Amino acid sequence: MQLQFLGTGAGVPIKNRNVMSLALKLLQERNAVWLFDVGEGTQMQILYTSIRPRKIEKIFITHLHGDHLFGLPGLLSSRSFQGGEKNLSSLTIYGPVGIKKFIKTSLYLSMTRINYEIKFYEIPKIGGKIFADDQFEIYALPLEHGILSFGYRVVEKSQEGRLQVERLHKLSIPSGPLFGQLKRGEKVKLADGRILDGKDFVSERKKGRIIAIMGDTRKSKQAVLLADDADVLVHEATFECGEEKKAHRYFHSTTTQAAEVAKEAKVQKLILTHYSARYNNQDLKLLRKQAQKVFTKVVTLKDLDEIEIPFRKIK
DSSP: OEEEEEEOBSSSOBTTBOBOEEEEEEHHHHSEEEEEEEOTTHHHHHTTSSOOGGGEEEEEOOOOOGGGTTTHHHHHHHHHHSSOSSOOOOEEEEEETTHHHHHHHHHHHTTOOOOSOEEEEEEOTTOEEEEEOSSEEEEEEEOSSSSOOEEEEEEEOOBOOOBOHHHHHHTTOOSSHHHHHHHTTOEEEOTTSOEEEGGGGBOOOBBOOEEEEOOSOSSOHHHHHHHTTOSEEEEEOOBOTTOHHHHHHTTOOBHHHHHHHHHHHTOSOEEEEOBOTTOOGGGHHHHHHHHHTTOSOEEEOOTTOEEEOOOBOOO
16 A cells, blocks of 8 residues: 655646645555545656556545646546556546536536546535445545535555465465364364464454545644544645644645644654645755654655555554
């Protein structure tokens, strides 16, 4: 599981920073990619990555401001040509009410033909659980912005320990009912007198990872709820420390306010993003240091940077 930042800018693109888009790469988990926001130029950014549009399974739009969705029509159109004419999987788009009308109108007026199914899930204003299967659950809650803006919480379900079959085969243990007993952690006596303890042949249980991704927002109690005990919190930091009044006026957050959310939610790591165009990449170190005065585990990333999300050790 990796996060790759396709765009980290707020409002407008600058020469070395595109507007918002984030890819959650789940290639090992489900051979798929999920996108969070698709700002203008996202498909161009994808060309500099290993992401294949046909593997994009879900797209989550935080809110309907242009710097978070103007890249959608182009990406959806190009996907038709980048996966072959047959066997393109469907794609589901989640977002506030209005996202379906935006996409349908854009494709209709541009006479764009899509050769795969697009499904829409328009999130109720109060949010809630918006997706669940045997691997993941996804929740959305409204934040505090000038228009309805959602934050998302992606919860991976815990993975039970796996039976180490190769080790058993090396001990000349044939497949069969014994494997089931060992998988349950039972002790088994073999015909030759050997005693095996199933606990010695089952890998460690893995606690599912949690990723919280905020849309544009002031510092919000809802953000703290979404980020509770998350492995990674991605939070906007449009303004630097000391600009709290301006951030409040424009419904955004400062570096220190994002850090306060991370601290209150007791997350493992905070990633700042959605930087104002006034800050260049050389300023990111300063922004990070501001946040670290409140919460130490802070990362500032540039466009196309990627970060691995490891499993947390179960205590």
